[in-house]
Amino acid sequence: AQSVTQLGSHVSVSEGALVLLRCNYSSSVPPYLFWYVQYPNQGLQLLLKYTTGATLVKGINGFEAEFKKSETSFHLTKPSAHMSDAAEYFCAVSGPLVGGGTSYGKLTFGQGTILTVHP
Amino acid sequence: NAGVTQTPKFRILKIGQSMTLQCTQDMNHNYMYWYRQDPGMGLKLIYYSVGAGITDKGEVPNGYNVSRSTTEDFPLRLELAAPSQTSVYFCASRSSGNTIYFGEGSWLTVV
Numbered sequence: 001a002q003s004v005t006q007l008g009s010h011v012s013v014s015e016g017a018l019v020l021l022r023c024n025y026s027s028s029v030p031p032y033l034f035w036y037v038q039y040p041n042q043g044l045q046l047l048l049k050y051t052t053g054a055t056l057v058k059g060i061n062g063f064e065a066e067f068k069k070s071e072t073s074f075h076l077t078k079p080s081a082h083m084s085d086a087a088e089y090f091c092a093v094s095g096p097l098v099g100g101g102t103s104y105g106k107l108t109f110g111q112g113t114i115l116t117v118h119p
Numbered sequence: 120n121a122g123v124t125q126t127p128k129f130r131i132l133k134i135g136q137s138m139t140l141q142c143t144q145d146m147n148h149n150y151m152y153w154y155r156q157d158p159g160m161g162l163k164l165i166y167y168s169v170g171a172g173i174t175d176k177g178e179v180p181n182g183y184n185v186s187r188s189t190t191e192d193f194p195l196r197l198e199l200a201a202p203s204q205t206s207v208y209f210c211a212s213r214s215s216g217n218t219i220y221f222g223e224g225s226w227l228t229v230v
Contacts (some may be wrong), residue, residue: 097162109162
């Protein structure tokens, strides 16, 4: 079984400020973790993913996330927010296709966090 | 490389009508998924398939059916549309390298 909790359905920051979007997960198999961004009336775009290896993952648009197994967290950060970062962000967890039991690589999503960036 | 293609992009259905959302991928992926997205709820898994001829229910399968006669195609069928099925639907496929490809979404309104 797996689940994702995103802390804060809305986050508001000023342009140039640090962006921190929180994600905690639970998983009965080794987790693969993802962050997606969605702009209004558009599809999902992958920001970054963690599968194995280095726990600090760098993604597109200056975002990064760190997998912390002891804290079951995968928080998304960006040092300096831009107006163009305003969107909804989703954290997701899956098991691996191999060794993931019956998870079959199914993604379980958090409820999403809407990021607002103020001038 | 077209990736995952969904059709239609927009559709309005009347209550009780039926329709099929089409999903095709050209990457030879075995694993395919259908999700629905509702405001404030994230994405919920409707059905998934691990290969041609094999499908199974996800979290929210009621009111839907799927088939997987080929590796490429994974259509989602709504038999008797209800207002509760107003949603955005996403099809996805997953590579053996754990890259997940999403379609662009299908916006469905049931009135």
